[in-house]
Amino acid sequence: MQYRAFEPDIEIYGAAMLATVGGFGPLRAIVERTLLRHGLIDTGRPDTSDAWYPQQSWLDALLEVDKRFGTQILFNIGAEIPNNAVFPASAVDVHTAVQSIDLAYHLNHRRAGRVMYDAATQTMLEGIGHYGYDRLGPSHILSTCETPYPCEFDFGIVATMVRRFEPRAIATHMGSECRRQGAQACTYSLRWDV
Template sequence: MSDPYPNCQVNGQAVLSIVGGMEVVQARALRILAENGISPLKPEGWYPLTHVLNSFKLIFEKIGPSTVRAIGRKTPDTARFPPDIDSLEKGLRAIDVAYHMAHRGSEQIGGYHFEPRDRRSAKMMCDNPYPCDFDLGMVEAICDRFRPKDALWVRIEHDPKSCRRRGDTSCTYLITW
């Protein structure tokens, strides 16, 4: 099977979220990355997107979806985000900005598309090549970090109408607060 992203690379700072999300088993994370040609892992390095995606596939198969989700939750801690984020909407919109800052070599990698629905709800459509558990974790982390002060909680639901795990081109998350 040919590589759908032959020229696309991911910066090492973003790949470090895999190690950060696997806190208890960091040595295992580094082994999985090395098995996929990502060694040594350097924050300033650039690595083939296909190698990163293959690492996620192994993590999902060998350890499980909750670990992939934990990696997503850690990503905002290690990825470069714009500095002026002070609201939930800006935080959710910034995921796409940070995603494109962390990748180079291809514009055909999809993204994270925020759409407000009303004053207290929105949706996030993710049409990138990463696993949906990863995206859910990242959206959760941003919602936790930028929860509106007048909201007791932020609820995130995976819209059952679209899921990449089933072969769809995107996943959509419905967000209410």
């Protein structure tokens, strides 16, 4: 289900969240006020990118943006994530890039003060869902996303990440199952060289 954190004590890294503000384009000032209303901008500090914020507050802000401006802006916000969030250096081609989304997702979230992916031990904590990777062939990937984030937001992340390495890639939402209609996950088909 989208817009509901899976666990109450999950936080998102400020740099990952605030970097998406560029996805709002001319609505940036309005969106910044939305973030302020949800406690996601610290007006007392000039740089809040190293701070951590409640994931539910970020989800509430995204829901407000969805209601006010529609789903295309959510896609644009998600598309900003691969350009600004912390990603593992292992993303060197389209397949490793899509695989790295789940690692990056966990690197940019923490539970009870602990980052949810430790690269040194390759330990991943559960509690926020996953961005899946299923290689169907050399030029076809399915990514099933089971996160509390809205469908279009995740679609923006996945489509942008695959296009970073395969600019002509075609990304489509698969099937009728969608979190927007209450499903647990959304699946995206990523194809190139078709």
